[in-house]
């Protein structure tokens with residue numbers, strides 16, 4: 184599918200749940216988010232139908248996210264079924280890693296090859312504070328297991344946060360020297376509860392890069408790291424892994440946007456920053472035919488704005504990442 188700006192849309196991010204076993208300070212308010220009732224969450228069989236229609240419309244790659252995808256019961260058999268759909272070229276997963284060590288082997292068997300693990304600090308106390316209670320050890324065990332089992336690539340997502348993890352950027356970069364990890368720095372986005380934080384703690388990826396180069400030497404660009412997104416990859420001299428920068432804010436990459444999002448309550452969203460959602464769950468419940476679902480996909484693609492500032496004009500009604508699906 185092509186949108187009004189000539190961009191090819193071939194990637195769908197699927198949020199399988201709005202629940203999470205952590206409450207990261209930039210993703211959720213302190214009191215947490217009231218999760219949707221079970222009946223308001225799209226059923227796996229309906230996501231599979233959506234995915235089939237997506238495949239018919241030229242979407243070939245899927246990423247599962249949330250909330251925390253691994254907390255949803257039955258997610259692994261669902262991933263197996265999704266990976267087996269004819270034409271599905273790639274099914275990947277973004278997780279906080281807490282439940283990864285015990286699920287990694289089954290995830291691999293179910294068809295996941297590429298995995299992104301979110302980890303903003305290597306300090307157990309900071310991790311506990313940032314995630315409001317998370318156990319860093321569990322995430323490390325998950326990362327080690329993922330490498331041992333042979334997921335490729337294994338990417339670590341770090342939201343760069345001034346005053347919180349700025350002393351650790353170089354340590355994260357060092358991990359790539361002897362581990363086949365792709366360590367990616369992400370700019371904090373002003374979404375939902377993170378709006379104020381984004382004003383106080385925002386750091387651009389350019390600054391992170393500068394700090395790393397000052398300490399560890401020049402980075403050289405790398406091409407060919409397997410991914411569907413806008414990260415720009417670099418390598419330290421002699422390093423096994425790579426360092427990625429996702430400058431979503433300081434140099435937005437809307438021109439090369441390739442995606443739609445399906446929220447956990449079954450709505451197709453043209454952009455993270457755009458609240459004009461199309462309710463596929465309701466359409467399926469009302470008996471929409473495949474043809475009608477295809478038309479809804481086309482409509483979502485046509486709703487895509489030229490860039491996130493225009494999308495934001497439609498308003499994003501305070502939904503946080505955990506609700507939209509990060």
Ligand code: SAM
Pocket residue numbers: 203209210248249250251252277278279299300301340342369370371372373374377504505508509
């Ligand atoms: N729970 C899973 C996890 O943490 O990886 C998947 C969902 S989470 C919403 C997906 C990604 O969004 C994580 O890497 C998280 O750090 C990122 N994220 C959440 N809120 C963000 C924000 N305001 N700005 C930038 N990234 C954010």
Ligand code: SF4
Pocket residue numbers: 203204205206207210211249250251279301504505
């Ligand atoms: Fe949960 Fe991921 Fe949001 Fe953290 S970033 S609260 S792990 S959904």
